[in-house]
Amino acid sequence: MEKVADVSLSSSGVQAAKSLREIISGNSIAVFFAWAACAVILLLTTLILWMSFSRGLPFESGFSPDNYAEVFGSEHFWTVVLNTVGVGLGTVAISIFFGVPLAWLLNRTDIPMRSLFITMLAVTVIMPGLVKAMGWIMLLSPQVGLLNRLVMGIFRLREAPFDINSLWGISFIQGLMLTPSMFFLISGPMRSLDSALEEAAEVVGANRLKIIVWITSPMLWPAILGGIIYIFMTAIAMFEVAGLLGGLSENRILATEIFLAVQPFEGSSEIKYGVAGVYGLLIMAPSLFALFFYFQSLKQAHRYAVITGKGYKPKDFPLGSLRYPAILFVLFYLALAVFLPFAVLLWASLLPSLRMPSVEALSLVSFKWYSEIHYLLGGFDVMRNTLLLVVGSSALVLFFSFMISWVVVRTKLRTRRLVDTISMLPHAIPGIGFAFALLIAGIMTAKWFPWVPFYNTVWIIIAGNVLNRLSYATRITNAALIQVQQELEDAALICGARKWVSMLRVMMPLIRPSLVFAGLWTALLVFREVSMALLLIGPKNKVLATQLWILWRQGDLSQASALSIVLILITGLLILVVQRATGKIGEPRSLPQLGGGG
Amino acid sequence: MLRVKNLRKSYFMSEGAVPAVQGISFDIDEGVFLTLLGPSGCGKTTTLRCVAGLETPDSGEIYIGNEPVFLDGKGILVPPFRRGVGMVFQSYAIWPHMTVFENVAFPLVHGGFKAPKAQVKERVRKALELVGLAAQENRPAPFLSGGQQQRVSLARALVYEPKLLLLDEPLSNLDAKLREEMRLELRELVKRLKISTLYVTHDQEEALVLSDQIAVMSEGHILQKGSPREIYLDPRHPFVANFVGNANFIEGFVEPGKNGHPDFVVGTALGQMSCRLSSEIAKGERVSLVFRPEDVVIHTTAQSSRVNTFPGIIERLIFLGNRIYCEIRSGAFLLHGETNARTEIQQGANVFVEIPADYVRVLRAQ
Ligand SMILES: Nc1ncnc2c1ncn2[C@@H]1O[C@H](COP(=O)(O)OP(=O)(O)OP(=O)(O)O)[C@@H](O)[C@H]1O
Numbered sequence: 023m024e025k026v027a028d029v030s031l032s033s034s035g036v037q038a039a040k041s042l043r044e045i046i047s048g049n050s051i052a053v054f055f056a057w058a059a060c061a062v063i064l065l066l067t068t069l070i071l072w073m074s075f076s077r078g079l080p081f082e083s084g085f086s087p088d089n090y091a092e093v094f095g096s097e098h099f100w101t102v103v104l105n106t107v108g109v110g111l112g113t114v115a116i117s118i119f120f121g122v123p124l125a126w127l128l129n130r131t132d133i134p135m136r137s138l139f140i141t142m143l144a145v146t147v148i149m150p151g152l153v154k155a156m157g158w159i160m161l162l163s164p165q166v167g168l169l170n171r172l173v174m175g176i177f178r179l180r181e182a183p184f185d186i187n188s189l190w191g192i193s194f195i196q197g198l199m200l201t202p203s204m205f206f207l208i209s210g211p212m213r214s215l216d217s218a219l220e221e222a223a224e225v226v227g228a229n230r231l232k233i234i235v236w237i238t239s240p241m242l243w244p245a246i247l248g249g250i251i252y253i254f255m256t257a258i259a260m261f262e263v264a265g266l267l268g269g270l271s272e273n274r275i276l277a278t279e280i281f282l283a284v285q286p287f288e289g290s291s292e293i294k295y296g297v298a299g300v301y302g303l304l305i306m307a308p309s310l311f312a313l314f315f316y317f318q319s320l321k322q323a324h325r326y327a328v329i330t331g332k333g334y335k336p337k338d339f340p341l342g343s344l345r346y347p348a349i350l351f352v353l354f355y356l357a358l359a360v361f362l363p364f365a366v367l368l369w370a371s372l373l374p375s376l377r378m379p380s381v382e383a384l385s386l387v388s389f390k391w392y393s394e395i396h397y398l399l400g401g402f403d404v405m406r407n408t409l410l411l412v413v414g415s416s417a418l419v420l421f422f423s424f425m426i427s428w429v430v431v432r433t434k435l436r437t438r439r440l441v442d443t444i445s446m447l448p449h450a451i452p453g454i455g456f457a458f459a460l461l462i463a464g465i466m467t468a469k470w471f472p473w474v475p476f477y478n479t480v481w482i483i484i485a486g487n488v489l490n491r492l493s494y495a496t497r498i499t500n501a502a503l504i505q506v507q508q509e510l511e512d513a514a515l516i517c518g519a520r521k522w523v524s525m526l527r528v529m530m531p532l533i534r535p536s537l538v539f540a541g542l543w544t545a546l547l548v549f550r551e552v553s554m555a556l557l558l559i560g561p562k563n564k565v566l567a568t569q570l571w572i573l574w575r576q577g578d579l580s581q582a583s584a585l586s587i588v589l590i591l592i593t594g595l596l597i598l599v600v601q602r603a604t605g606k607i608g609e610p611r612s613l614p615q616l617g618g619g620g
Numbered sequence: 621m622l623r624v625k626n627l628r629k630s631y632f633m634s635e636g637a638v639p640a641v642q643g644i645s646f647d648i649d650e651g652v653f654l655t656l657l658g659p660s661g662c663g664k665t666t667t668l669r670c671v672a673g674l675e676t677p678d679s680g681e682i683y684i685g686n687e688p689v690f691l692d693g694k695g696i697l698v699p700p701f702r703r704g705v706g707m708v709f710q711s712y713a714i715w716p717h718m719t720v721f722e723n724v725a726f727p728l729v730h731g732g733f734k735a736p737k738a739q740v741k742e743r744v745r746k747a748l749e750l751v752g753l754a755a756q757e758n759r760p761a762p763f764l765s766g767g768q769q770q771r772v773s774l775a776r777a778l779v780y781e782p783k784l785l786l787l788d789e790p791l792s793n794l795d796a797k798l799r800e801e802m803r804l805e806l807r808e809l810v811k812r813l814k815i816s817t818l819y820v821t822h823d824q825e826e827a828l829v830l831s832d833q834i835a836v837m838s839e840g841h842i843l844q845k846g847s848p849r850e851i852y853l854d855p856r857h858p859f860v861a862n863f864v865g866n867a868n869f870i871e872g873f874v875e876p877g878k879n880g881h882p883d884f885v886v887g888t889a890l891g892q893m894s895c896r897l898s899s900e901i902a903k904g905e906r907v908s909l910v911f912r913p914e915d916v917v918i919h920t921t922a923q924s925s926r927v928n929t930f931p932g933i934i935e936r937l938i939f940l941g942n943r944i945y946c947e948i949r950s951g952a953f954l955l956h957g958e959t960n961a962r963t964e965i966q967q968g969a970n971v972f973v974e975i976p977a978d979y980v981r982v983l984r985a986q
């Protein structure tokens with residue numbers, strides 16, 4: 023018993039007490055890192071704004087409105103804006119067309135194989151947007167598109183009936199990509215709709231269609247609106263599809279303009295950082311505005327989720343003989359989103375060059391490209407970079423989101439609301455915006471502190487991905503930490519553990535499933551991220567996703583197809599790991615937060 | 621062992637400040653078991669958490685041993701992990717990702733009470749034996765019953781042999797039978813280990829059985845402190861009388877006593893009552909008379925000669941097994957009394973109630 027007295031009551035304890043005041047009430051480690059993350063977010067956001075007023079690099083040239091004059095005065099300006107809005111709305115339309123009926127069918131009706139379908143929807147992330155776009159180009163391009171040729175053959179047409187290289191094409195593919203996001207965003211509210219209301223309508227004698235139109239839909243509007251805003255924001259910031267389909271010079275949208283302004287390898291002669299800054303701001307502006315509404319709808323989603331938590335089970339709508347068309351509809355979406363592009367990629371990857379399936383073509387099938395996979399993957403450096411990118415990003419995302427959540431959820435600091443809000447900013451700022459800011463930061467670093475290994479290293483891409491995924495992961499860790507009772511943490515402190523020991527030994531293990539889930543999903547989405555990486559790569563920091571892009575741009579369709587298949591297989595493996603580790607795939611509440619498509 | 625002086629703590633919320641503890645003081649001597657007893661929300665847990673260092677008080681002083689762990693004036697605040705107290709939480713706070721052994725070993729392995737590896741096993745086993753859980757050592761914590769979890773929590777608090785043990789309603793989640801068993805076991809254990817204990821409960825019976833000293837709390841204040849006997853038999857405050865056991869309250873004015881009579885007389889709704897007044901209370905003052913139902917004697921026949929005897933009618937009878945609880949109306953006053961379970965007595969019967977003068981407490985009216 024004497025021992026205890028020594029530990030607890032030694033005079034050093036009392037002396038140290040004053041300086042420790044902050045540590046126990048302030049959780050200084052967490053506060054430090056949370057604010058570090060927030061500071062970076064704010065700095066980069068400011069940098070975008072700064073760049074828009076600067077003709078050269080910051081500090082090297084004064085402020086001027088010239089960039090705005092150049093952008094607004096450009097002959098393309100209104101075309102670009104209209105194209106962007108068009109792509110945004112088109113994407114929203116497609117994702118509503120598929121997402122809303124799917125959400126209703128899979129949540130509120132007695133459709134067979136429901137959970138299998140839900141899992142499959144979640145797993146469509148297996149196919150990155152870039153790959154999806156490649157597949158669809160091979161199906162619907164006017165020159166080589168297999169579907170186009172098929173239709174031309176059947177109807178003896180002279181011209182290709184579809185042109186994927188259009189705003190319609192971009193909207194179509196992005197819509198297919200974001201349908202699962204829409205689906206999961208409205209699934210929660212859809213489930214918790216009070217079926218009593220629907221039944222009440224039925225009692226009054228309304229028929230089923232009327233019930234859906236007049237009762238179900240109005241109640242869902244807030245959730246659908248939230249989904250629309252989210253999809254719109256994501257769609258206008260997405261670069262890879264438009265970049266691939268328009269070849270950067272047709273179908274210009276804001277996201278591709280940023281590229282043209284800063285990436286000389288795509289043929290633009292002059293690097294115009296300031297102009298890119300203006301475009302970045304133009305993408306961000308509606309998003310920041312929309313963020314407000316987005317938060318509102320998220321709040322409501324929360325409210326609904328609480329209801330679901332109480333084991334409330336709505337009645338399923340009996341489909342009757344409509345069951346078969348319903349299943350067909352689900353399969354139709356899955357075919358467009360995954361099966362068809364996958365099939366065409368697989369086919370192309372087995373041939374020397376793309377051609378229609380025929381007996382002759384079959385005789386040409388070989389695994390030639392796969393045997394050259396090492397060359398396709400881009401060699402050891404690319405592999406190492408990719409591994410570092412994926413592992414590093416997930417680890418850092420987890421670390422920072424845990425620290426932020428700690429401050430937000432487990433301290434009583436007055437600044438925690440601010441931390442919460444700032445950490446949500448990346449929701450509104452498109453990845454491409456961050457990538458641009460990082461590019462500038464990278465160039466400045468290389469110039470002024472050449473010894474800092476940042477510009478033209480994997481770390482700059484990692485930084486972009488960490489910022490981009492931080493908000494989503496933070497929401498998961500927030501939810502997890504809220505659920506851990508305060509006394510579990512207190513008990514560790516009472517046992518003499520310091521704050522960081524209790525974090526490490528008690529809190530982290532307690533929320534481990536959520537951390538694993540968030541970490542693996544981050545890994546998956548970082549692995550297939552290409553927009554930011556393209557803006558940030560140089561000769562030394564190529565990764566797999568950009569390698570694929572480069573192969574395609576070089577015109578090696580078959581090789582690019584083979585690499586896509588490999589990419590898909592790796593992603594699939596990762597998904598399997600997630601499923602094994604957490605069993606959470608297809609659990610609707612976890613997915614929209616991750617922004618599966620974005 | 622523990623000295624708390626003028627402790628104050630408010631919580632600040634968007635709706636305004638909640639004054640949870642409003643200037644309380646108490647001491648616990650070496651080896652003494654003190655219970656904070658009070659209704660839900662009176663600030664017991666808050667006090668305990670302030671002592672543990674989990675909550676920072678607004679003002680006041682706290683000493684553990686002779687060392688200050690909180691002094692508002694000097695800015696001294698010793699963090700919880702240096703206070704070296706043991707604590708059992710209301711929810712037990714057993715870490716579900718660890719086994720029983722790992723839970724109990726935590727303070728010795730990761731906490732502030734590091735012990736050499738060889739000793740850890742030994743000491744954990746000893747602590748588990750103390751609470752009778754040695755056999756469940758390797759069980760994952762979630763697979764334990766409520767009572768077992770409570771024991772693990774206790775073992776974890778005892779394994780580093782703290783000098784001060786803080787217990788926050790440790791028995792409130794157990795069923796009645798187990799609660800009674802654990803109550804005795806707990807008392808036995810802390811007495812044997814001679815640990816000073818600060819215990820929190822809202823259960824008066826628990827407090828009476830376990831404690832050396834009880835401090836009755838209400839709305840952030842300590843109303844009375846004393847041994848269980850004092851608290852029960854000599855409540856100094858109507859709230860205390862009512863919260864600890866049941867009590868009859870009757871208001872009245874002190875009237876001049878008859879010559880040579882040792883007692884004073886208080887005029888009440890029942891009539892004139894004789895009782896013993898403490899010297900502080902002067903004639904003419906308004907007072908509350910407090911007496912316990914079990915002190916009321918119920919006679920079925922007239923007792924004309926006795927003092928403090930009043931006629932009444934039995935309004936309600938509740939058979940409690942070991943006794944009968946009666947509500948008796950006498951004039952405008954409803955009186956609670958108890959009698960032996962074997963008493964033959966009926967509802968509506970005319971009875972005479974006697975309130976022995978020695979058992980009536982006279983409190984200044986609030
Ligand atoms: N974290 C908190 N934030 C705000 N108010 C609080 C907090 N904790 C306690 N309170 C308030 O302080 C008062 C005292 O609470 P405390 O937990 O100390 O009560 P208690 O005596 O332990 O009650 P119980 O017997 O129900 O556990 C209550 O009014 C409570 O609502």
Ligand SMILES: [Mg+2]
Pocket residue numbers: 664665666710788
């Ligand atoms: Mg309490």
